[in-house]
Amino acid sequence: MTGRNKRFSDIDEMPPDHSILSKARRRFGRDVCEQFFRHVVMLCEKAGLIEGNKVFLDATLLKANASMDSLTERRPYQELQALEQYLDRVWSENETPGDPGDGGGNPAPPPGQKENKRKDKAKTNERLVSKTDPDASLVTYNDSRGLLLAHKVHIAVTGGPGRIVITVETTSGCFPEARVAADLVGRHIWNTHLKPQEVVAE
Structure with a gap:
């Protein structure tokens, strides 16, 4: 998939560099990262996991x-x-x-x-x-x-x-x-x- 409709990386694509996570953590701050974490936990709970x-x-x-x-x-x-x-x-x-x-x-x-x-x-x-x-x-x-x-x-x-x-x-x-x-x-x-x-x- 290409263009605006693409939401996920293809399986044969190179994964992002590990520094992306470090940069995002500094940019968003701890509170935002914890909100992301809790939201993922909530999705897992809704899925019955x-x-x-x-x-x-x-x-x-x-x-x-x-x-x-x-x-x-x-x-x-x-x-x-x-x-x-x-x-x-x-x-x-x-x-x-x-x-x-x-x-x-x-x-x-x-x-x-x-x-x-x-x-x-x-x-x-x-x-x-x-x-x-x-x-x-x-x-x-x-x-x-x-x-x-x-x-x-x-x-x-x-x-x-x-x-x-x-x-x-x-x-x-x-x-x-x-x-x-x-x-x-x-x-x-x-x-x-x-x-x-x-x-x-x-």
């Missing part, structure tokens, strides 16, 4: 576009930032939902070596920051890749055959998944107007 009685939660690490050479001491770096920008960042980083019953939502770490590793990693992230991507944090990806700077993408997927992604939240790589769980379920209810009876997570 969403079953709201069960939600699956998971997270995956996303490597930051920053090298280990960009790490610097956090305190001098923060002192160089504008005061208002720094206060906004501190406020947003500490504005995290937690379970009121456990004093902040932090899950108890397993005893032994894992506990020591987590403490050491937390101290390292408190001391160091990437000049290229200050929102990234140091994480251990696996035995072969070792430490790297990363973000963590938290995803809520609805039950049913469609397996539709209902909501997504991005945090620093060392952010505990348990502290995002309640927010993901809340956004699921907001986007679908359906209260799940069962939540499944690792």
Whole structure:
């Protein structure tokens, strides 16, 4: 199809460059992108692809576009930032939902070596920051890749055959998944107007 009647790309056409999404995101802003997302969820719901009685939660690490050479001491770096920008960042980083019953939502770490590793990693992230991507944090990806700077993408997927992604939240790589769980379920209810009876997570 050609001309004004053409609405979709042909199957043999080259897909758009990945930068198109980045440019559109900057141009439209977060609010407009979230409206698009909610509209797609609504269309999926109208098509019967969403079953709201069960939600699956998971997270995956996303490597930051920053090298280990960009790490610097956090305190001098923060002192160089504008005061208002720094206060906004501190406020947003500490504005995290937690379970009121456990004093902040932090899950108890397993005893032994894992506990020591987590403490050491937390101290390292408190001391160091990437000049290229200050929102990234140091994480251990696996035995072969070792430490790297990363973000963590938290995803809520609805039950049913469609397996539709209902909501997504991005945090620093060392952010505990348990502290995002309640927010993901809340956004699921907001986007679908359906209260799940069962939540499944690792």
